[in-house]
Amino acid sequence: xxISREVSYRLERxxxxxxxAPEQKIPSERQLAARLRVSRSVIREALHELQGRGVIExxxxxxxxVSTMVPGxxxxxxxxxxxxxxxxxxxxxxxxxxxxxxxxxxxxFLAAKRATSLDHHRITKAFRALExxxxxxxxxxxxxxxxxxxxxxxxxxxVHVLNSLKNMMLMTVQASVANLNPRAEKRKxxxxxxxxxxxAIMAGRPASAQKVAMAHVRFVSESxxxxxxxxxxxxxxxxxxxxxxxxxPIG
Amino acid sequence: xxISREVSYRLERxxxxxxxAPEQKIPSERQLAARLRVSRSVIREALHELQGRGVIExxxxxxxxVSTMVPGxxxxxxxxxxxxxxxxxxxxxxxxxxxxxxxxxxxxFLAAKRATSLDHHRITKAFRALExxxxxxxxxxxxxxxxxxxxxxxxxxxVHVLNSLKNMMLMTVQASVANLNPRAEKRKxxxxxxxxxxxAIMAGRPASAQKVAMAHVRFVSESxxxxxxxxxxxxxxxxxxxxxxxxxPIG
DNA sequence: CGGGATCACTGGTCTGACCAGTGTTGGTTG
DNA sequence: CAACCAACACTGGTCAGACCAGTGATCCCG
Numbered sequence: 194x195x196i197s198r199e200v201s202y203r204l205e206r207x208x209x210x211x212x213x214a215p216e217q218k219i220p221s222e223r224q225l226a227a228r229l230r231v232s233r234s235v236i237r238e239a240l241h242e243l244q245g246r247g248v249i250e251x252x253x254x255x256x257x258x259v260s261t262m263v264p265g266x267x268x269x270x271x272x273x274x275x276x277x278x279x280x281x282x283x284x285x286x287x288x289x290x291x292x293x294x295x296x297x298x299x300x301x302f303l304a305a306k307r308a309t310s311l312d313h314h315r316i317t318k319a320f321r322a323l324e325x326x327x328x329x330x331x332x333x334x335x336x337x338x339x340x341x342x343x344x345x346x347x348x349x350x351x352v353h354v355l356n357s358l359k360n361m362m363l364m365t366v367q368a369s370v371a372n373l374n375p376r377a378e379k380r381k382x383x384x385x386x387x388x389x390x391x392x393a394i395m396a397g398r399p400a401s402a403q404k405v406a407m408a409h410v411r412f413v414s415e416s417x418x419x420x421x422x423x424x425x426x427x428x429x430x431x432x433x434x435x436x437x438x439x440x441x442p443i444g
Numbered sequence: 445x446x447i448s449r450e451v452s453y454r455l456e457r458x459x460x461x462x463x464x465a466p467e468q469k470i471p472s473e474r475q476l477a478a479r480l481r482v483s484r485s486v487i488r489e490a491l492h493e494l495q496g497r498g499v500i501e502x503x504x505x506x507x508x509x510v511s512t513m514v515p516g517x518x519x520x521x522x523x524x525x526x527x528x529x530x531x532x533x534x535x536x537x538x539x540x541x542x543x544x545x546x547x548x549x550x551x552x553f554l555a556a557k558r559a560t561s562l563d564h565h566r567i568t569k570a571f572r573a574l575e576x577x578x579x580x581x582x583x584x585x586x587x588x589x590x591x592x593x594x595x596x597x598x599x600x601x602x603v604h605v606l607n608s609l610k611n612m613m614l615m616t617v618q619a620s621v622a623n624l625n626p627r628a629e630k631r632k633x634x635x636x637x638x639x640x641x642x643x644a645i646m647a648g649r650p651a652s653a654q655k656v657a658m659a660h661v662r663f664v665s666e667s668x669x670x671x672x673x674x675x676x677x678x679x680x681x682x683x684x685x686x687x688x689x690x691x692x693p694i695g
Numbered sequence: 696c697g698g699g700a701t702c703a704c705t706g707g708t709c710t711g712a713c714c715a716g717t718g719t720t721g722g723t724t725g
Numbered sequence: 726c727a728a729c730c731a732a733c734a735c736t737g738g739t740c741a742g743a744c745c746a747g748t749g750a751t752c753c754c755g
Contacts, residue, residue, distance in 0.1 A: 245496020252737080253738070254715075288601045292602050295546055295549075295550045350542075448739090506706080
């Protein structure tokens with residue numbers, strides 16, 4: 194068995210068994226090397242592996258620290274081992290929106306085709322809540338509206354898949370920011386799109402509903418891209434995953 | 445920014461974009477070091493990080509390989525709660541195919557638009573294998589063909605979602621039976637659709653490719669429905685999602 | 696023809712050096 | 726005395742080159 198594997202294994206067990214608490218500092222690489230009687234290379238490789246697993250974080254000049262969100266089992270990754278794709282891969286967000294565009298369109302299509310009167314009632318309710326709310330303060334009505342439409346498609350698979358994609362999206366920086374900081378003129382267009390979508394579904398026009406829904410997602414996607422390109426000072430989108438500010442260990 | 449981080453980032457992006465297929469061999473550490481103009485240590489640390497993430501696997505004396513379980517299979521367990529949808533609800537299969545129709549169409553569209561020459565090569569290879577095989581005896585070439593197309597879309601999210609859907613499909617009885625027992629006349633039509641799909645993608649006609657792919661899935665779905673209605677006795681086959689072993693790296 | 700030695704790969708480990716951030720410490724200076 | 730800054734002692738990050746250890750093809754000999 195590879196030594197570096199043994200080392201990473203031992204360290205991980207030590208951490209997860211509670212021997213080391215979150216934010217606690219791990220002995221320096223040189224100390225570990227001496228203690229475990231292996232070269233520093235092996236230690237570094239083992240640490241990188243744990244880093245990949247999200248068990249520890251390393252800061253240049255400071256040391257390695259047990260990751261805060263790790264205790265027990267990685268609950269974030271449990272929701273989808275795919276989640277790590279987003280860490281530092283903003284492009285994946287657009288891949289996701291690309292798929293979502295298609296599926297939201299289908300959902301709208303099916304909703305316009307299959308919605309029952311109960312669905313109509315729910316969608317209407319969600320739509321009114323959406324119009325009465327300031328999108329700046331709360332993004333939930335927006336979710337509620339789309340959710341009602343998706344559910345009106347009466348396709349549980351579609352509901353499930355779109356839910357997964359939405360959860361993934363919420364994990365990204367841009368997505369959240371774009372939800373909270375839409376430009377005035379864009380917000381207007383979005384409101385208009387929502388209205389068109391609402392009417393198409395209520396009127397039972399599947400093709401139209403699909404078209405509008407797809408245009409909507411595409412518009413949102415392009416808006417995000419614009420924000421990204423403008424390089425607004427508000428949001429610095431890290432091309433690479435950067436370590437958060439220096440949180441002092443318990444010391 | 446740490447160089448090893450950049451390296452692991454670049455490699456991961458390369459793999460997830462579909463530039464490197466599962467089971468495919470990654471260049472040797474010394475080659476990568478020379479190519480990226482960094483020391484071998486940096487390469488090894490980056491590879492260990494990807495290893496920690498489960499993106500690659502390394503075998504002493506052989507090399508490093510893209511992990512097979514990366515694209516899908518991660519939420520096989522996660523989808524446990526969803527699996528109950530199938531129990532006694534064959535309708536869900538058609539819900540699934542409904543979604544798949546849309547996504548396979550998108551995959552074909554994007555593949556026609558974005559496929560590189562390497563993708564063309566892979567698709568062609570898969571297509572030839574498909575034509576030379578008796579579909580009665582083996583359904584795998586069919587999977588390989590569609591898989592190659594999906595991967596040519598260069599959208600990792602799409603790859604992942606379609607993989608999940610496919611795995612779910614394989615859990616159903618009808619789906620497998622339909623794969624194994626197509627009627628002669630239907631088989632002919634399917635072959636024709638495959639050929640059309642192949643040509644549209646190779647010729648770079650996205651709209652056409654999308655249309656054909658969607659028609660294909662819809663046709664398969666309707667064929668299943670027919671079989672079901674005919675009340676043909678279903679053969680119980682223990683179906684487990686199989687790991688695709690038809691991916692041979694370009695030697 | 697069969698089989699074992701050889702050789703050219705692959706990853707695994709070690710060494711020791713130097714670069715680059717971080718924080719402390721102690722001395723100089725206003 | 727207080728403020729500041731330079732030196733120092735840490736930390737991780739990178740490099741070079743060497744050697745060990747699996748793997749598999751190839752070649753040569755029995």
